[in-house]
Amino acid sequence: MVLYSDYAPARTRQIVADVIAGAVAALAIALAAAVAGAIRALGAFGRDLEAAGLDFQSGLTDAADSLGGIPLIGDGIRGPFDLAAGAGGSVAEAGRQQQAFVELIAATTGWLIALLPLTVLALVWLLPRIRFAVRKRRLRAMIAAGMTADTLAARAVARAPLRQLVAVHPDPAAAWRSNDPALVRALAGVELRRAGIAADALP
Known part of the structure; x- marks a missing residue:
């Protein structure tokens, strides 16, 4: 809902x-x-x-x-x-x-x-x-429409509170740039949670 x-x-x-x-x-x-x-x-x-x-x-x-x-x-x-x-x-x-x-x-x-x-x-x-x-x-x-985990992770790094980001990685920007699928998806999950959307909504 x-x-x-x-x-x-x-x-x-x-x-x-x-x-x-x-x-x-x-x-x-x-x-x-x-x-x-x-x-x-x-x-x-x-x-x-x-x-x-x-x-x-x-x-x-x-x-x-x-x-x-x-x-x-x-x-x-x-x-x-x-x-x-x-x-x-x-x-x-x-x-x-x-x-x-x-x-x-x-x-x-x-x-x-x-x-x-x-x-x-x-x-x-x-x-x-x-x-x-x-x-x-x-x-x-x-x-x-096709938004990827990478884009969501970038949105999270730019907008999410730092305390939520460092819970994923001590250096959120470095984690995003690393292109590590698990880290990128975890950062994307931060953005999804802020919007109230379950992580499994992302393909």
């Missing part, structure tokens, strides 16, 4: 890392949703305020309409009621604005709580995993 190393120890580490990363991602999303939900609960005050304002406005508007129907004095009487009803509308609008503000804070906080750990996770886990999978797939394709 391209996503995982052919070597059991490395594959186990990758699987454990994937499980931990998945758990961290799920926890971050759950925490973000919980915090956003808790903040949204504060919008209840705004909803109550809006409902009270609308009820107040509706009641005074109905009263103004009723009194406004009285001949001669109706228009004069309804004026104060209309003004008070307008105040009720202002209260309702204040309630709506409070709800909008709470929703903005809830959404912003939720996204921040989710995105910060997910961004770190992408940098320290996802990108390296993608690079590993791409590298393994490409190297397999190169081997299938």
Whole structure:
């Protein structure tokens, strides 16, 4: 499988890392949703305020309409009621604005709580995993196209950590130049292991 190393120890580490990363991602999303939900609960005050304002406005508007129907004095009487009803509308609008503000804070906080750990996770886990999978797939394709042990050994000498190379030979470059088939294949094995490809993948 391209996503995982052919070597059991490395594959186990990758699987454990994937499980931990998945758990961290799920926890971050759950925490973000919980915090956003808790903040949204504060919008209840705004909803109550809006409902009270609308009820107040509706009641005074109905009263103004009723009194406004009285001949001669109706228009004069309804004026104060209309003004008070307008105040009720202002209260309702204040309630709506409070709800909008709470929703903005809830959404912003939720996204921040989710995105910060997910961004770190992408940098320290996802990108390296993608690079590993791409590298393994490409190297397999190169081997299938005819890349030899000599070329892989040269790549290892140029790119592999020195501690891995000296485990094959005290002088890795000299070992590669010697054209000794066993040494060259051992150096090629270093490159294969770094890519998570079993040594028997090389003809």
